[in-house]
Structure formats: C-alpha cells, structure tokens
Amino acid sequence: MKLRVHGIDDGQPIPETFAFGVYNEQDHMSFGPNRNPELTWEDAPEGTRSFVVLMFDPDVPSVADDVNQEGRVVPRDLPRVDFFHWVLVDIPASVNRIPEGEDSDGVRPKGKAPGPGPIGVRGVNNYTQFLAGNPDMAGTYAGYDGPCPPWNDERLHHYHFEVHALDVDSLGLSGEFDGHDVREAMKGHVLASARVTGTYTLNPDLR
Template identity: 60%
Template sequence: MKLTVKGIEEGQPIPRTFAFGVPGDGEPMTLGPNHNPALHWTEIPQGTQSFAVVVCDPDVPGDATDANQEGKTLPESLSRVDFYHWVLVNVPAGTHRIDEGEAANGVTPRGKPPGKSSLGLEGVNSFTGFLAGDPDMEGTYGGYDGPCPPWNDELIHRYRFTVYALDVEALDLKGEFTGDEALGAMQGHILGQATVTGTYTLNPDLQP
C-alpha cells in the first residue's frame, strides 16, 4: 500500500493547520485550527473489504504530572506511552481518500460523538481521558483531534498516520472503543498497511 497525507512529509514538522494546540500570543499554547489532513491511499491489496485509519503519538509521557507546568520540564528520558488522535474503522472498500476537514474542522470543546459517521465507525481518541476533570473541555472525544504535546516537553513528538487494509467488511466494535481495542480487533485481518510519520512540538526551544 501507499499513503499520501497532504501537507505532511515523512519525518517533517506537521503544519499547525492540523493541530489541536498551537503557540499562543504571549502564552505557551492556545487552541488551533484542528483540521484533519487529507489522506489518499493506493496500491490496495487484493481481497480488501474495508479500511481502518489510526493516528497515534507514541511519545506521550507515561507520567504527565508536570506537563504544561511553569518552571518544570519533561525530560526526554521519561517513559512514553501511546496517545491516539484518530481511531476510524469500517471504512468502505470503495473509499480511498478522506478530504481535509472532513473529520474535524476546529476544536469542539467537550468533544465530538463517536459512532457511525459518513466515513465509517469512529472510536474515541485519547483526549477523552486526558481532558477528564477539565471543567471547560471534559467530554467524549470521537473522530480526529490533532497534535497538542506538552509545551514543556524536551522531546519532539512523532505522529503516525496509518491506513490498514482489512479482509473483513466490519470489525465487531461498539460504543466508545479505543485505539488499543481497534488494533486488537484488527489482528489476523490485516492485508496491508501504510504509514506516514510527521513531527510536532510546542516547546519554543525546539520549534523549527
């Protein structure tokens, strides 16, 4: 398979258009445009019956206690965990592209509902847990929400956009399923996959 993510080159910084958080005017971070980028995939394996799209940041600190705290930093040496930014399954076999802004066009405080959409079946992304307890933002975040790494992190984060070709028309997933649950359901059904990885940081000392 081959995947093109318009505006994102392999290993290069992700444009702020696609970010949940961007540098603010006089503040470390403010809400960004949060458009999903356009995806186009080709060279489809024979026998493909559906697709799945997963966007994952594998570089999120396992202990985020000091995240976005003045006078503190998150060292590169911290253990890191996966943070899912988009979990989409049951994309019809005839769909080979998703347009920019089709899954997200701006930050939606308190989130967007998961479930059936025009694209397929949307799971929940990791902002659901990350923003729990925030009186202005807490909610269930379905669909795409873009990069927003801690602005005091000394590590530049990677964002892996992956499309999977599957040999089943629909995965047996319901409700508020997560990225880990979607990947688990795909096991044994993946005919091919393609990934494009971009980078992003809000640390002013690391920005290009």
C-alpha cells in the same frame, strides 16, 4: 500499499492547520484550526473489504505530573506511551480518500460523538482521558483531534498516520472503543498497511 497525507511530508513538521494546539508566546498554547488532513491511499491488495485509519503519538509522557507546569520540564528520558488522535474503522473498500476537514474542523469543546461519521465509524481518542478533569472541555472525543504535545516537553513528538487494509467488512466495534481495542480486533485481518510520520512540538526551544 501507499498512503499520502496531503500537506505532511514523511519525517517533517506538521502544519498548524492540523493541530489542536498551536504555539502562543504569552500563554504557551492556544487552540489551533484542528482540521484533519486529507488522506489518500492506493494499491490496496486484492481481497480488501474495509480500511482502518489510525493516528497516534508514541511520545506522550507516561507520568503527567510535570506536564505544562511552569518552572518544570518533562525530561526526554521519561518513559512514553501511545496517545491516539484518530480512530476510524469500517471504512468501505470502495473509499480511498478522506477529504481535509471532513472528520474535524476546529476544536469542539466536550468532543464529538463516537459511532458512524462522515466516513466509517469513529472510535474514541485519548483527549477523552486527557481533558476529563477540565470542566470546560471534559467529554467524549471521537474521530480526529490533532497534535497538542506538552509545551515543556524536551522530546520532539512524532505522529504516525496509518491506513490498514482488512479482510473483513467490519471489526464489529461499537460504543466508546479506542485505538487499543482496534489493534486487538485487527489481529489476523490485516492484508497490508502504510504509514506516514510527521513531527510537532510546542516547546519554543525545539521549534
């Protein structure tokens, strides 16, 4: 199976069009256009009954004490965890394209609701947890919300866009399910997968 993420070449920087946060010299970061990129895929195997789309960053600090703190850095060798930016399941087998901006167009304070969306069923991304302590932003963030890595992180962040062809019509997930729930539910049902990886940073020393 082949996946194309329009506007993002494998291994290359992600354009700010698709970012939740963009570099700002005065304040380190400001909100970006936060549009989901267009995805197209082909050559799904026979027997495919639905698709899953995931996008995640495996370079997120496991400890947030130094994140975005003046006079500190997030060290390159700090252990990292997965941060899901896009969780979309139960995409019909007849679909092989998600248009740009279809699942996200702009930063929406307090997030978007999970459940049936324009295409498929939205799960919850990790901005739900990351912004929980911010009274202006706290809420449930579902569907796509793009890159916004710590501006003081010594590590370049990588963003894996994945599409998975499944042998079931639905994973049977509902409510505020997340990327880990999807990975567990997919076990034994994946017929084929494809991935494109982009990079992004807000650290001026890495840009």
